[in-house]
Amino acid sequence: MEEAKVAIVGLGTVGTGVARLLLEQPARLARHAGRRLCLARVVVAHPEKPRALTLPPRVLTTDLEAVARDPEIVAVAHLVGGLEPARSIMLRLLESGKDVVTANKALLAEHGPEIFDRARALGRSVAFEASVAGGIPIIANISQCLSANRIVSLHAILNGTSNFILTHMEEHGAGYAEALAEAQRLGYAEADPRLDVDGTDTAQKLAILAHLAFGARVSWHEIPRQGIDTIEAADLRYARELGYRIKLLAIAELVNEGLELHVSPTLVRCGTPLAEVRGAYNAISVVGDAVGRVFFHGLGAGQMPTASAVVADLIDTVVGRAAITFRTLELWSQREALVTPREHANTKGRFYLRFTVEDRPGVMAELTGVLGREGVSIASVIQHEPPEEAVQPGCVPLVIVTHQTTEGASQRALEQIERLSCVRPNSVRMRIRQ
Amino acid sequence: MEEAKVAIVGLGTVGTGVARLLLEQPARLARHAGRRLCLARVVVAHPEKPRALTLPPRVLTTDLEAVARDPEIVAVAHLVGGLEPARSIMLRLLESGKDVVTANKALLAEHGPEIFDRARALGRSVAFEASVAGGIPIIANISQCLSANRIVSLHAILNGTSNFILTHMEEHGAGYAEALAEAQRLGYAEADPRLDVDGTDTAQKLAILAHLAFGARVSWHEIPRQGIDTIEAADLRYARELGYRIKLLAIAELVNEGLELHVSPTLVRCGTPLAEVRGAYNAISVVGDAVGRVFFHGLGAGQMPTASAVVADLIDTVVGRAAITFRTLELWSQREALVTPREHANTKGRFYLRFTVEDRPGVMAELTGVLGREGVSIASVIQHEPPEEAVQPGCVPLVIVTHQTTEGASQRALEQIERLSCVRPNSVRMRIRQ
CATH class of the missing domain: 3.40.50.720 (NAD(P)-binding Rossmann-like Domain)
Structure with a gap:
């Protein structure tokens, strides 16, 4: 031989x-x-x-x-x-x-x-x-096995560290810091976990996949990204109450001949395959125009x-x-890009917004007034009785779920709301997967 | 060009x-x-x-x-x-x-x-x-992408027609005949559906996968197989009550250096990936010794x-x-088989048994006596009040879930129980996935 x-x-x-x-x-x-x-x-x-x-x-x-x-x-x-x-x-x-x-x-x-x-x-x-x-052979699957397809969308969980942390927070009601410490203890997170939890690692992987799947010529620096380090245990509870889990999703999707591309913690409906990806696992859901949806799930890291x-x-x-x-x-050749990224601010979607607000009359009117002026329509609101251990004295959490709007409008509204005197810092804004 | x-x-x-x-x-x-x-x-x-x-x-x-x-x-x-x-x-x-x-x-x-x-x-x-x-590229994945692995097990749903029928029965409480008619109406089943629902189609696909994944040289004729055509709506209800769905599974698994290989309707625990495969979809769960478990899900048939x-x-x-x-x-070469199939009768597992029995004292003792003599231990029993519309006058359904036993013992027990005068024909025996 x-x-x-x-x-x-x-x-x-x-x-x-x-x-x-x-x-x-x-x-x-x-x-x-x-x-x-x-x-x-x-x-x-x-x-x-x-x-x-x-x-x-x-x-x-x-x-x-x-x-x-x-x-x-x-x-x-x-x-x-x-x-x-x-x-x-x-x-x-x-x-x-x-x-x-x-x-x-x-x-x-x-x-x-x-x-x-x-x-x-x-x-x-x-x-x-x-x-x-x-261990998921996604490169071969996209570049060879699905070569007859125009890839239409790709939704993926590509960072096992972040997914472990989010799963641990959800299953144990733990805070971010506690879950990160557990991930480090078990070897799922580095001593310096920044590149994993801030979305950099996921954006780098998404840049490679977007190149293969869509013929996009995008540097990972250009991919809008948001990490999981601002998420609190309360967000996972609210998401659950609404019927969702929170996942750090890498998304690439053709919309009107342009490519929407971003990395964001996203509310994913319970029971859908991506929502059920637990612990340090990765998963990729790819839609091709011939093959339909193909879903891959496996260990995204680890020695073997x-x-x-x-x-x-x-x-x-x-x-x-x-x-x-x-x-x-002709990987990464000088060949012309087949598709160009769309302006992120125009990306449509529904959003989850959580604010810490003063517990007094008129607050809701102030917030919803800002949303109204930005054309952001409200789908639902969660405001419970003040929690036993209030995060800040005299304050309560307020969760607003929007109808379909844009990244830009929801972000502008958030920034204006954060400037209101009745609102404390560290609001959270996450996408909701349709 | x-x-x-x-x-x-x-x-x-x-x-x-x-x-x-x-x-x-x-x-x-x-x-x-x-x-x-x-x-x-x-x-x-x-x-x-x-x-x-x-x-x-x-x-x-x-x-x-x-x-x-x-x-x-x-x-x-x-x-x-x-x-x-x-x-x-x-x-x-x-x-x-x-x-x-x-x-x-x-x-x-x-x-x-x-x-x-x-x-x-x-x-x-x-x-x-x-x-x-x-549309699931399972051949390329097994023969190329996972080539560094010894494949340890493969559990798969490979027949979209059967999975559509089982899903429809479960979701609509429909009987087998009604679900089959619906599958035919929607184009998911042929006019003559026999090869799909009796396990032949699945066994043929499993023979190909067993060859690629395990180096087994098995003709599909040799693969023990059981179809879904004897399953009734009641079985799906009982399975659900026990926390399972019923799936027509193709299984190939290394056990003690031999290969267990069979096609059987199987109770799969709700919430596990294979249990959540709905309608005409296919899925394959492969475990390799290096890569761990990789799961593939997509459309198993259809034009595009x-x-x-x-x-x-x-x-x-x-x-x-x-x-x-x-x-x-060296596909299907004369090269020696790397593994040989194990005797099916020795395959271990837990089983779901459903009997139609006379509704009178002593029946349970007769049945459990047979099971005891074959060394089959009972994990749980379901016998409800007689249903409003009894399938046969004076009879009730009786479901027995066994502890771990073998194919052979459970089959011998079933045959003896079917010969009891208090038991009507058409019993059902299905495997339960651990």
Whole structure:
């Protein structure tokens, strides 16, 4: 049986998982690849660090050139996080003639055009299934399996940390800080969770999916995004009372030939598939004009789910499928965008608004007056008896659900309401999924 | 831009959908294929039949040889149902040098080894995404995207007709016959629905999936199967009372290095993803040892969802990915099976048993006596007051839920109970998913 030499750069959590599959499951991988995959080199920055697995002798190295200059190594799993030296390593591997597999979504979201152009010019391929939604093979499904379709919409939960926090808050009535601490304790959240909870991670993944699914050329910086860090336990209770759960949704949807694109905590109706995605799971609901709605659900992160995606890409690369896909799809090429994003302020939707207001007559009239002037129509209001432990003395929470309006109008109304003397700071505004 | 000539054999529902995509969406398909797909020929048996779409001049023909002998046609969508002449057409296309895409699961389930061996010998490929679960790309996901995994289990709803009928019975309290009539009225069931409702269609699809996911070499005839045609509205009510819905499940699961494989109406706990699959939808829940559980949900049949799968395969074929996949996977090769099916009688599980019994003292003792002698332990019993309209005068329904036992013991107990004089015919036995 033929042999294909592969290498790994970066032996963190995912790199270790990939090495484990390569070393411990050679027969299984050979069956799917039609050849043996031989792990020839693993490049690390700190060789002295204790490792969870034992590599064969002479495999571990600190020298990227040991990979770059070995003509027998055909494919490399690039599993280095961050932007630098990840970018330089990626370019060096491509220039030395390697096909590359990566899980680094931040790198692709930031430097995708440069990396893909370079790979194309050099006749190499870059595969990146693991960069979005971990173990769910959404990249292959959108770019290959659904290729007969015009994708019409994509609604997704792409950040397991945020979904874990929201699920924990809902199930345990916990506050945001408590749920975050639990996520960190269980290893679902980093010590610095900002990029996960503020929507950055989700926006980076959405930029990649929007490129594949819609032919949009959007930088993740341009995607309007809102995180989950301002959500309180009360919001989950109110949402539940209204028949919804709160999810951090990535949304890309064709409307009037333009693309609506945003990341926002959203009220999703209980019983619908996305509402039932619990804990650290991810899910993607895609609508194509031929296929209808297809729904994918699985683990969006973690060592072995992500390694599963990386190794599938390595197999695709050594058998030659990745090269064909990369060439035919012209990923991130200079080719004209097929669709341009719509102005976010014009995006239609219903909204959930929560205010902390003084508990006195006339307040409701003031708030609803502002909404009326902005043309925002009210669908329902929740104002309970003052809670036993009032958040602020003399104040009560007030929840307003709007009829269909726009991002712009609801945002303008919110800003004006927050300037009213009867309203305290830290209001919450979330979209409601139709 | 390069051009690739393709043909269609069979212009039924799916063939018409495929022709529509090829004729109406050339730019979209060219973007994904890196070349224009030109529909050169459509072969039909009855050219005089009125058609839902207008083909370009000289495309329609009754002569398969017009395709077979045209060296410019590289890929053919084989969309002829049944076994013959479908088999002969398939072999002729392969022998004339065409790569073939098919949606005919019965043909593959029956003649897969012959067809795949022939294709291999001739250096051709056969792609068959559309043969299982319509628009859900489960073939590509299992054979490519999850290739790093040992698949541990697969639970699936693969027959939209049966799922529509069960959903309609549950939601409307309808009987089986009434629900079947409604499915026929809406086009979800054929005039002769036998192969759909008796589990044959599901077993054929499961045989294909078991081959891909587990390397099992199983003929669909060998798969123990039970249909939904004996289920009554009362069963759905009892299931609901117990916290379950009834689904026709295809199950393949590794147990002690053997493969449990069967098709059975099964009580699935409400709230789990498979229980929430409604109407004509299909779903597949796959567990891999690296990726964990991945869940797919979408339309399992219908013109455009199935055409979506066929056209994705055509694109895969003309770009060369299908050839690589077909070659490396050695589908239905003579290679030794990786796993063998376990004896069905030894399959463990909990069971739902419903009997129609005489409404007199001592009956319960007789039934439970039989169960006790077979070592079947009772978890719960439902016997309500005699229903207002008794099914049979002087009789009442009795539902028994067992603890964990085996297929064999529960079946033997059922047979003995049915021979008791106090028990009427047409008992029901269904599995309960843990």
